[in-house]
Amino acid sequence: MNITIHHTFLPHTDPEAALDFYRDTLGFEVRDDGGYEDMRWITVGPVGQPGTSIVLHPPAADPGVTDEERRTILELITKGAYTAITLATDDLDGLFDRLQAAGADVVQEPIDQDYGVRDCAFRDPAGNLIRIKQQT
16 A cells, blocks of 8 residues: 655645745745635645645635634744644755745754754744755
């Protein structure tokens, strides 16, 4: 049996800022960009890896979410406490430099962790934590 990760979901609070970060800064390709009323879902993924995607979605779009719950979710997102993703690259320092030059919100500069991983961390425009590790 072969199981893969096909989609993962991250909320966005500004679709254009999300596109700028994921497409223009990280270099992901846009696979789908659709919406409904004033909401927009954008699917992006690494070039050459069509089986793995990130769906950038409006937060708390579920009609069952109350206004109070929606406010709480938005507060958690902007604090970077709602969700996170870890990416891997074969050039951590080069990618860090590119993200920093683009004005991305640096959380942690590249560091060799005690547990054997070299990584760094940023927040995307919505506040989601993006960890990036050196691929070995």
